[in-house]
Amino acid sequence: MRRRNSARRPIKKASLGPIQTYQIDGLTHEAKGVARLNGKVTFIEGALPGETVTAQVTKPGRRFDEAILNTLVETSDDRVSPACQHFGDCGGCSFQHLEESKQRLAKADWLAGQLRNLLPKEQIECLFDVSSGYRRRARLAIDHKKNTLVLGFRSKASNRVVDIEQCHVLTPSLQALFVSLKACLKQNPILPSLGHIELLEDSKGQSVLLRLVSDITTLQQQAYLDWAQQQGVNLYWQAPKASRADLTEEQMRYYDMGNLRLKYHPQDFIQVNEVMNQKMVAQAMTWLAPQKDDAVLDLFCGVGNFSLPLAQLAGSVIGVELQESMVQAGRHNASLNGLDNLTFVAADLTQPVEGQFLTKKINKILLDPPRAGAFEFLDTIIHIAPQQILYVSCNASTLARDAEYLVSNGYKVVRAGLMDMFPQTSHVETMMLLQKQK
Numbered sequence: 217m218r219r220r221n222s223a224r225r226p227i228k229k230a231s232l233g234p235i236q237t238y239q240i241d242g243l244t245h246e247a248k249g250v251a252r253l254n255g256k257v258t259f260i261e262g263a264l265p266g267e268t269v270t271a272q273v274t275k276p277g278r279r280f281d282e283a284i285l286n287t288l289v290e291t292s293d294d295r296v297s298p299a300c301q302h303f304g305d306c307g308g309c310s311f312q313h314l315e316e317s318k319q320r321l322a323k324a325d326w327l328a329g330q331l332r333n334l335l336p337k338e339q340i341e342c343l344f345d346v347s348s349g350y351r352r353r354a355r356l357a358i359d360h361k362k363n364t365l366v367l368g369f370r371s372k373a374s375n376r377v378v379d380i381e382q383c384h385v386l387t388p389s390l391q392a393l394f395v396s397l398k399a400c401l402k403q404n405p406i407l408p409s410l411g412h413i414e415l416l417e418d419s420k421g422q423s424v425l426l427r428l429v430s431d432i433t434t435l436q437q438q439a440y441l442d443w444a445q446q447q448g449v450n451l452y453w454q455a456p457k458a459s460r461a462d463l464t465e466e467q468m469r470y471y472d473m474g475n476l477r478l479k480y481h482p483q484d485f486i487q488v489n490e491v492m493n494q495k496m497v498a499q500a501m502t503w504l505a506p507q508k509d510d511a512v513l514d515l516f517c518g519v520g521n522f523s524l525p526l527a528q529l530a531g532s533v534i535g536v537e538l539q540e541s542m543v544q545a546g547r548h549n550a551s552l553n554g555l556d557n558l559t560f561v562a563a564d565l566t567q568p569v570e571g572q573f574l575t576k577k578i579n580k581i582l583l584d585p586p587r588a589g590a591f592e593f594l595d596t597i598i599h600i601a602p603q604q605i606l607y608v609s610c611n612a613s614t615l616a617r618d619a620e621y622l623v624s625n626g627y628k629v630v631r632a633g634l635m636d637m638f639p640q641t642s643h644v645e646t647m648m649l650l651q652k653q654k
């Protein structure tokens with residue numbers, strides 16, 4: 217079968233190598249097909265294992281080449297039609313051309329490669345749910361250079377904003393809200409004043425945050441307030457030069473998780489996939505198994521996504537978080553949910569930290585750092601010497617680096633798993649349980 221790759225982006229002819237035929241025998245977690253030609257590895261975006269393709273090198277390198285897919289000569293049975301018309305151009309998704317169970321296999325393979333010094337591949341577990349309509353928050357970019365509205369996500373290849381009509385990974389109600397908001401923006405242009413837009417859905421309903429870079433008139437503001445009222449959504453404004461939207465207590469948001477309610481500011485971190493978040497937290501409770509005589513430290517705790525469920529089971533929990541506003545929200549959440557065994561501390565965990573919470577009484581630690589990992593804090597963890605460490609990570613390579621350090625300091629990896637929190641995209645969430653050796 218010969219088919220042209222419709223997702224191909226224009227590239228200057230002069231920078232293209234000759235058309236060559238490649239057999240694809242691997243796949244990276246960024247959805248690049250891996251081929252070997254005359255002993256040299258070539259990465260070809262959009263090509264799948266088992267396929268024969270023609271491609272042209274766009275970036276020759278010393279160790280490997282990068283090539284652009286030209287034609288599919290023989291296609292894989294695992295290839296499917298992308299659901300989204302913007303796939304290939306929009307930078308949000310990388311895997312829509314691959315059947316969803318195979319996406320997870322590719323991600324699990326990649327994770328196994330990252331963790332190869334720590335755990336056999338067969339032991340990698342996998343947690344997953346639906347693969348579309350899962351995203352409860354999105355940040356939309358705007359391009360107003362040409363004075364016409366371009367609203368969507370950044371392109372795969374550049375900083376260009378791709379004008380999106382519909383996004384399949386958003387929750388169904390955010391998809392509908394997106395369409396209505398776009399129409400409103402066209403009707404009531406405030407373009408040069410608009411920085412970006414955030415859409416959010418939680419247990420309180422839907423909300424839209426408009427970040428302004430310059431002032432707009434009261435009349436313009438009223439048009440958006442009317443639209444929001446019609447749609448039944450909460451509208452927030454982030455004023456020009458303000459670091460975040462200034463909200464009253466009443467305007468704060470919340471999400472429910474089991475019998476817990478968590479308050480947060482719409483610009484605080486929350487996990488984007490509600491159902492997978494619930495599954496992830498439940499798995500964390502099963503793996504770490506907090507007991508009434510446990511003292512647990514929850515590092516990089518946000519507004520208490522893990523701290524609150526931990527406090528329902530453990531003797532005591534201390535959550536540690538950089539952002540003072542989230543620490544305040546965490547404290548509010550502890551009292552809102554009647555958890556008097558839960559305290560929150562503000563600290564920068566990349567800097568030397570002192571404090572009463574660094575006590576040897578801590579026997580379990582959960583940590584969920586940003587992509588950079590938690591290397592700076594590992595010696596402190598080793599000093600505290602907890603019996604168990606549950607590491608949640610959105611970056612398997614920093615997880616592998618940190619886990620190898622913990623293993624070389626007396627810990628053993630007992631469980632690890634992939635959590636498919638962001639299906640269709642190249643992002644992977646992981647969980648690992650480490651046990652202190654005698």
Ligand SMILES: C[S@@+](CC[C@H](N)C(=O)[O-])C[C@H]1O[C@@H](n2cnc3c(N)ncnc32)[C@H](O)[C@@H]1O
Binds near residue numbers: 486517
């Ligand atoms: C991946 S989020 C996890 C939040 C929370 N565990 C959850 O599930 O919602 C990482 C958190 O680490 C916090 N953080 C980032 N850098 C930090 C630092 N240097 N010290 C302490 N916390 C930090 C962020 O503000 C964010 O809330």
Ligand code: SF4
Binds near residue numbers: 304306382640
């Ligand atoms: S992020 Fe949304 S718009 Fe972009 S490719 Fe994915 S589904 Fe399509």
